[in-house]
Amino acid sequence: MDHLPSGQNPIFIALSIVIAILAAYAALEILERVKTLSGTERRNWLLGGAGIFGFGVWSMHFIGMIGYMLPVNVQYNYPVVIASILPIVLAAYFVLDLLARPSVSITQILLGGVLLGLGVGGMHYGGMFAMEMNATLSFDPIMFGVSVLVAVGVSTAGLLTLTSGFMTGSPYKQVVTAIVTGAAIPIMHYVAMAASRFTPEANQMQMMNAPLLPFGNLVLVNVVVVATLLVLSLPALLNFRTVEA
DSSP states (O other): OOOOEEEOOOOHHHHHHHHHHHHHHHHHHHHHHHTTTOHHHHHHHHHHHHHHHHHHHHHHHHHHHHTEOOOOOOOOOOHHHHHHTTHHHHHHHHHHHHTSSSOHHHHHHHHHHHHHHHHHHHHHHHHHEEEEEEEEEEEHHHHHHHHHHHHHHHHHHHHHHHSSOOTTTTTTHHHHHHHHHHHHHEEEEEEHHEEEEEEEOOOOSSSSOOOOOHHHHHHHHHHHHHHHHHHHTTTHHHHHHHHOO
C-alpha cells in the first residue's frame, strides 16, 4: 500500500530552530553557574538546567511535529507526549554534570555526545508514538539508522565546539556556541521525520482532507511557545536577581 504524502510547514521549521537555539543558550548560562557551585546547590542547578534544556528541546520537537503536514487528522496522546521528555532530561543532566567538571577528556566528550544523541533520539521517537490517526506509523530502517548517527554526530560536534578553544576570550562565544549547537539539534528531528512512513489503515482507503493547521493545534502551539519562552528566560532572570543582590 502507498504511503501518505507529507510535508513540513516552513514557519514551524524556523520556529523550532529558534526554540532550540534559545534552549542551548539557557543551558550554557546555567552551566557557567554550575561550575562555581558544589554539593546540594550544584545538584539542584544541574536538575534545573537539565529540565530547562530538556523542555526546550522537547518544545522544538513538538512544534516541529505540529507543523508536520499529513492528509489525515492527527491527534496526540498527551501522557505519552509528556513522558517523551524524560530521555532528553536524563541525558542533559549527565552531560551538564560532565561539562561542569574542571577538565573533560576527549573520551568523556564522545560519551557525552552519545548520551545526548540517544536522549534526543529517544525523545523524538517516543513523541512520535503519541500520534493518533487513521494511519500506521513505521520507519525506513536505513533512514532510522542515519537519524540516530546524525543525533550522536551533531551532539558530539556541539560538545566539541563548547569545550574547545573556539573563540576563547570573546564575549560572543556563548552566543555563537548556542547558535551552532541549537541549530544542529533540529537536524536530527527533520532527518528522523524523513525516516517516517504513514500507511492508511485498511478501512481508510480514501484520504481525508485535513486542514493545514487545525484551530486546536494553533492554540496548542501558542501555549507551548509562551511556556517555552517563560521557562528559557529563567536563567537570565536568576542571573539578574543575583547581580541585584
